[in-house]
Amino acid sequence: MPSKKWKQLLPVALVWIVVLSLCSTHYTNKTRLWANLLTDEIVHTDDKTSLDLSSGDSYTQLKFSSQLILPAGTYRFQWNLDCDGINTLRFFTDNDALITPQSFEIYPPPHENNVYFTLKTDAEFLGFTIDFKDGTFLNLRNFRLYSPVYNDTRITLLFIAALFSFFWLCACNGRKIHPSMLLLAGAVIYASIPSFRDNIGNYHDTRFHISRLWNLAYGLRSGQFPVRCAGYSYNGYGAVTSVFYPDLFLYPFAVLLLIGASTNYVMQCIFICLNILSCLFMYDCAKNILKDRWYAVVSSILYTLAIYRLTDIYVRCALGEAIAFAFLPLLIRGIWSVWFEDKNAWPYLTLGVCAIFFSHMLTVLMFFLGMVFMFAFYLPRLLREKRIFSLFKAGCFAFLICLTQIIPMIDYLKTGVGPTGLNEVVSRTVLSPAQLFLWGNGEMPAPPGDPTLSKFPAEIGLPLIIGVILSAYSLLTNNETAQKNRQNIIRFTVIGTLGAFATTTFFPWNYLSLFTNHLSDFFQFAWRFLIIPTIFFSLSSSYGYCKILQNGEKAAIFILILSVIMVLPTLSTQTRFNDVYQFGESAEMIIQKEYNIPGTNAENVRSRAVVSTEGVEITDYVKDGNTIFCSADTDKDGGQIQFPLFGFMGYQAEINGKIVPYTLTGNNLITVDVNQGHSHISIRYVGKAIWRLFDLLSLVSFLLLIILMNKNLITMRCKRTIPD
16 A cells, blocks of 8 residues: 555656756746847937047947836846946936946956846836946947846746646546536636736736735735735835725735746736636536536636636736636625525625625625615515525625725725725716627727727627527527526526626716716726626526537537637737737836825825935935835934835834834925934834734634635535536
8 A cells, every 4th residue: 555655656756856956957047138238229329339539539428228117136237349448337217216236347358248236126217327438449239138037937837746746646546537627627728828928918907906916015025914005106105005905815926926926927827817716616606506517617618718807807907807707706606695595605695795805896896786786676585585694694794804904994094095086987988789799809990089899808708698699599498497597597697688788878877977976987987897797698608508509518618619719809919919018027116196195296206315404314224115224313403304105104113213203294205303313213114003903803704704604515515415
């Protein structure tokens, strides 16, 4: 027996030995080389690049600018030039990023022709100067720049080794993979094709969500958990985006940034994980509601390859809504369980509400309104079957778990910080009904003045529409369908149709805006409601395909082929549009007017300078994110120091180890008073002590929910089994 176990583990051990050996070598380094900065016109100059004193030229400074936006890290800069004197190279950035060292001496050949410099923070528009101050000539031919070494390849190899180990051990233990899982894997792989590259596109929200990721990484590095205010956005002045835009599911990916993964790689990892989660949760949801494995497989394929879901990920990069898409099936399963099936499965409803809340608040608001209407419509049934208490328990636990996000948000709202400028006129983003029937590319020609045909795939997708039609046909021609399934298919179709209707010019958004005093404008975009037909049509369409083809396995194969063909324009042309974030580069610092202290000029953040009154000398200044340490020597009765940090509630200032109050001056920047003599100053974000209590309460509530869920799961398995 031990010999057999050793033989089973031997391939796993060999794979890990090979992978770890590769990871320890430079062959798995991931870098980018900008090989021809001058000849490819990546850097620009209005000066001459060939100078000779004998030809009448004089000593001067040559200035080179660029559009390079580079993340923090250590870079190698190499030059190719001829000179006969010792000159000086200096780096600079438009956003006053800290560079160490900032200047170097350039010696004549054959001396070393490259240097290493470190960007302490992201640098916008890196440039450099060359001071021609020695010798008789200077002839510049080219410059090269090497990015930092990233661990992308190493992380991928470790993941492959872990995946191999899992499947190998499962096979050795006799666990077989059902063929349907291969079809689901095919859907996930095809949906993830745009992620198998180095670059990412920019359309709506890419820059914003990259900033969210780096805010999390900076916050974790400074010791915050959970992160609420971090010093990446606004050129390091700090932002409380995490308070108003929950980041719970981004923490693992922020850790990837901290262990040396590139920004683009981490974003692609997020996209792939969202495809996997969407597939798995939709399969689980459909199997529990429709009670058939192949119905669930078809639903999951349709959902995974749904055009609007993939548009959210790869075209719009609407990361919050895309994460909500992944967990929506969990919410739908919870709603259906409490309303129509086993009321003791209410923990799934709680988990679904919390998952959506911590993903995208607008989505949870959308579905909360739907649940209110369902509650009113089915109230007699809920009372008759005693389901009200289950809803009450689900709501209470959801509220308790979400307190960790709700309480800080309320506290900031009281101070005037909030999501200003987010409401849009929804009626301006309604779609022509024709848009809903396009083929993954929004390709129907439209006059320039017609806003009802979007330039991106705001569409339901033909596989879902065809499936709904087939389901309606099957229901009308087949009376043998179980009553519960028949009712569910009708409900899903009706709800999905209402969601599609809400996106079109037929829906009275103008009247709704007036009736709600513009509160409905916080939904921002009418086409956001395409999320409703996407999930509900995925459930109802599976019935039509399986009934028409009279075989679940054939239906799953057919719908995989059909969906792949139909989504091809979205995954090819659309995902490559505006492909601006290339590997090794980064996005600009987020500069938006939302989530700011009232009166803040969010655009006035280009300088990172510390401003002090006369007689105050600043030394040993270190700024890491939104944590600052420095020393100050004051030769008068006292003075003030203004730091480049927005003074959000929750900062703590210390002088010589004692907590001192701070004020906000200028552009709402943190300012401290110092006394005569020498002072050690530290500023860091600590939040409010009461928030820790609510963090603990939310954690305890979540753990209790998991215990109750496991208990209910065991009870349900004892009562019934789900057929394959």
